Amino acid sequence: MGALHESYRIRMRKLSAAVAVTQVVLLVLFVGLWEAAGKNKWIDPLLFSYPSKLAAQLWRTMSDGSIWPHVGMTVGETVVGFALGTLLGTAMAAALWWFPFLSRVFDPYLVVLNSMPKVALGPIFIVGLGPGFMSIVAVTLSVTVIITTLNIYNRFREIDAGFIKVVRLFGASRGQLFRLVILPASFPVIISTLKVNVGLAWVGVIVGEFLVAKLGLGYLIIYGFQVFNFTLVLSSLVVIAAVATVMYQLVAALERRLTAGWRER
Numbered sequence: 001m002g003a004l005h006e007s008y009r010i011r012m013r014k015l016s017a018a019v020a021v022t023q024v025v026l027l028v029l030f031v032g033l034w035e036a037a038g039k040n041k042w043i044d045p046l047l048f049s050y051p052s053k054l055a056a057q058l059w060r061t062m063s064d065g066s067i068w069p070h071v072g073m074t075v076g077e078t079v080v081g082f083a084l085g086t087l088l089g090t091a092m093a094a095a096l097w098w099f100p101f102l103s104r105v106f107d108p109y110l111v112v113l114n115s116m117p118k119v120a121l122g123p124i125f126i127v128g129l130g131p132g133f134m135s136i137v138a139v140t141l142s143v144t145v146i147i148t149t150l151n152i153y154n155r156f157r158e159i160d161a162g163f164i165k166v167v168r169l170f171g172a173s174r175g176q177l178f179r180l181v182i183l184p185a186s187f188p189v190i191i192s193t194l195k196v197n198v199g200l201a202w203v204g205v206i207v208g209e210f211l212v213a214k215l216g217l218g219y220l221i222i223y224g225f226q227v228f229n230f231t232l233v234l235s236s237l238v239v240i241a242a243v244a245t246v247m248y249q250l251v252a253a254l255e256r257r258l259t260a261g262w263r264e265r
Helices: 002-039 051-063 068-098 100-115 118-129 133-157 161-169 174-185 187-212 217-226 230-259
Strands: none
Touching: 002 051, 051 230, 068 100, 068 133, 068 174, 068 187, 068 217, 068 230, 100 133, 118 133, 118 187, 133 187, 161 174, 174 187, 187 217, 187 230, 217 230
C-alpha cells in the first residue's frame, strides 16, 4: 500500500510540473508573438502596444514612484470591498437560514437585486456618499454582497436533511447545529465564493474609479484613454492582473488549509 501511495504522489508531482511548464510555455509564446506583432506592425502598436513598451512604462512609473499611490489606493479599496462583501453576505445568509420567515420575505427582493445592473447604482452612491473612497467601496459591495448571500444561503439549505435530523435527535440546539454542522459543511462553497468575489471586487472598484476617482488604477485607465496613451492603459491592466492573481492565490491557499484532508475531488 505504501508503494502504491508513493507511486501516486510521484505521478501527481509530475502532472503538476507538466501543467506548470505548459502554462509558462503558453505565456512565453503569447508574449513573444505579441512583441513580434507590435514591432513588425502586424498590429497597430499605437492601440495594442507591445510587451517591451509596457515593461518600460511600468519600470519608469515604479522608479519615479508615480504608480505606487494609484496601486495602494486601488488595492486598499479592493481589499476592503472584498472583505466586507464576503462578511456581510455570509452574515445575511446566516440570518436568512436562522429565520425562515425572513428568507420567505426577502427572497423575491434578493432575486430582483441580483438581476439589477449594479453599475447603474454608482451615481446614486456618489451623490449619497460623496466622490471618494466610501462611494467606490459601496459600488463594490453592491456587486459582491447579493451574490455572496445567495450562493452561501443556497448551500445552507442544501445540507442533508437526514444528517440535520440525526444531530437534533442528539439534542443539539439551533446554534450548535449551525456552528458544528451547517457552517463547516459549507466551507467549500464559502471558499468558492471568495474566489468569485476576488474578481467581482476588482470589477466594482475599477468601475467606481471610472466614475469618480482622481487616484487609482481605474483613474489611470480612463486618463490613458483620454490622452490616447494605450501603453498606460495596458500597463495598468497588467498591474491589476498581477495583484488579482496574488489575491486569488491567497484564497486558494486558504482553501487548501481549511479543507485539507476532507475536500472531495
